[in-house]
Amino acid sequence: MALAGWICLAGHLCWMTLQCRSVSGKVLEETYTKWLKYKDDCLRQIQQDPQPAVGLYCNRSFDLYACWPDALPGTTVNISCPSYLPWVQTVQHGVARRRCGVDGQWVQYSEGELWRDISECEEDQETHTEELWMKQVMLSFRVLYTVGYILSLLSLLAALIILLSIRKLHCMRNHIHANLFLSLILRAVAVLLKDSLLDQHWSKPINTHADVQHILSHRAAIGCRTAQALMQYFVLANHYWFFGEAIYLHSILITSVFLDNSKCLPYFLLGWGTPLMFVIPWVVMKLLRENKECWAINENMYYWWIIRVPILFVSLVNFLIFMKILKVILSKLRADNKQRYPDYKLRLAKATLTLIPLFGVHEMVFIFATDEQTSGIVRLIKVFVAVFLNSFQGFLVAVLYCYSNKEVKAELQKCLRGWWRWMQTCWEDQ
Structure with missing residues (x-):
């Protein structure tokens, strides 16, 4: 699960390379540069933010897709879509979600992978169709x-x-x-x-x-x-x-x-x-x-x-x-x-x-x-x-x-x- 977010994004960018390799190369490089900055900012924030009071809570983390804060048990965390996404302008009002279980652990799928809802951060279907036609x-x-x-x-x-x-x-x-x-x-x-x-x-x-x-x-x-x-x-x-x-x-x-x-x-x-x-x-x-x-x-x-x-x-x-x-x-x-x-x-x-x-x-x-x-x-x-x-x-x-x-x-x-x-x-x- 640790690499799932990055693989998802990289897979989409690689799909774009079939359409126009030169443009996608530029997109990939710019996205990767922004992702590195996003990761560094997240890790710095994780280190600097004060720890919560003693008790159960889901730990703050960076899962290679988004930066998640600490969460109370039984709550759902909403964060803005990652700023490094190439299509971030079209999803700037969207959110990604994660659930913190009552046991203080992030909710997982039955397969053992962490649950995460990023549907609002995915590329617009109309744009995807246009890209497919152009491809x-x-x-x-x-x-x-x-x-x-x-x-x-x-x-x-x-x-x-x-x-x-x-x-x-x-x-x-x-x-x-x-x-x-x-x-x-x-x-x-x-x-x-x-x-x-x-x-x-x-x-x-x-x-x-x-x-x-x-x-x-x-x-x-x-x-x-x-x-x-x-x-x-x-x-x-x-x-x-x-x-x-x-x-x-x-x-x-x-x-x-x-x-x-x-x-x-x-x-x-x-x-x-x-x-x-x-x-x-x-x-x-x-x-x-x-x-x-x-x-x-x-x-x-x-x-x-x-x-x-x-x-x-x-x-x-x-x-x-x-x-x-x-x-x-x-x-x-x-x-x-x-x-x-x-x-x-x-x-x-x-x-x-x-x-x-x-x-x-x-x-x-x-x-x-x-x-x-x-x-x-x-x-x-x-x-x-x-x-x-x-x-x-x-x-x-x-x-x-x-x-x-x-x-x-x-x-x-x-x-x-x-x-x-x-x-x-x-x-x-x-």
């Missing part, structure tokens, strides 16, 4: 993006192998494509790894407050913090390889004003080097100023903007390049239409749909609407659009720039025919 929605979103990232990962791996294994496909354009594929692959791996480590971190059983101390310790969070930092790096690398694709196409179609189009090193430094300029300061600030849980909470948005600003900047630049290239394509298709191509609108639509994933233009959707600035149904729509586009993006890129690419298909067919002839020759020799 189901978030779990559905997680299933959606997990499927999307796994599908993207498998399709991108196969596409990368094709680009690297066929020598005739080795050119500047495909080298940039290959690095974009790799950044998408590593992003998918980092997201799946982060989720796995977060599950492992927050799914540890909580039976005592020592278990909570371990979960909230820096040592226990090293794995998920590392995964969080890697994910931020690969997300940034992904965006800057989109930028590299935009620069390359701009240089080919319009004019070379950004990078030397004949060398890979500048693109390599842009795609893999630039993210380090932002991720390293973000990691340093997290370590020094916001070193909590798995670094999933953004209490100080100034630190979050270290990561967000370069993403917003490169997304806007990509969008401007996208519009400029689309204008060039439109003028060219109109000129072709006057000569011999009546389907220029269809070709324009196809070119537009092809360029959108290549430039990462989908990032313009809700680009300035952060999670902290949205709520309710708007936030759910934003989360759905973001997880769907980001998780299935790799699959779409692999299909458009590898599997449906005429050059790639032609070279792949040649290789397959060559392998088939070689196999036939080997079979005939046997």
Whole structure:
């Protein structure tokens, strides 16, 4: 019975972790800190309050849930709901109860556990129902993006192998494509790894407050913090390889004003080097100023903007390049239409749909609407659009720039025919 109160509270908080691990981690840490203060105040009060007159009475105690005063035999003690409860504002007028038996002992259940009525201190049922619904929605979103990232990962791996294994496909354009594929692959791996480590971190059983101390310790969070930092790096690398694709196409179609189009090193430094300029300061600030849980909470948005600003900047630049290239394509298709191509609108639509994933233009959707600035149904729509586009993006890129690419298909067919002839020759020799 000694741990029943704490286990009850910890169980509820662990249930909340299924809904949103980052938020629940913050709730768990704040609740535990308040619980420690509540316990210390209670133990201090137990020591300082004068002892009652000689006679039967139930002893004052702290049962890890609430602080109980001395009680006369045959009476019921009412105390306010513990102040550390996350939902204390909704139960501030509620009370917890205990009965003192006529023998001067706290009343027990038949199983030997102390009787206690905390029904007025439990979370409101309506709020509980809303949390349950939100949990189901978030779990559905997680299933959606997990499927999307796994599908993207498998399709991108196969596409990368094709680009690297066929020598005739080795050119500047495909080298940039290959690095974009790799950044998408590593992003998918980092997201799946982060989720796995977060599950492992927050799914540890909580039976005592020592278990909570371990979960909230820096040592226990090293794995998920590392995964969080890697994910931020690969997300940034992904965006800057989109930028590299935009620069390359701009240089080919319009004019070379950004990078030397004949060398890979500048693109390599842009795609893999630039993210380090932002991720390293973000990691340093997290370590020094916001070193909590798995670094999933953004209490100080100034630190979050270290990561967000370069993403917003490169997304806007990509969008401007996208519009400029689309204008060039439109003028060219109109000129072709006057000569011999009546389907220029269809070709324009196809070119537009092809360029959108290549430039990462989908990032313009809700680009300035952060999670902290949205709520309710708007936030759910934003989360759905973001997880769907980001998780299935790799699959779409692999299909458009590898599997449906005429050059790639032609070279792949040649290789397959060559392998088939070689196999036939080997079979005939046997």
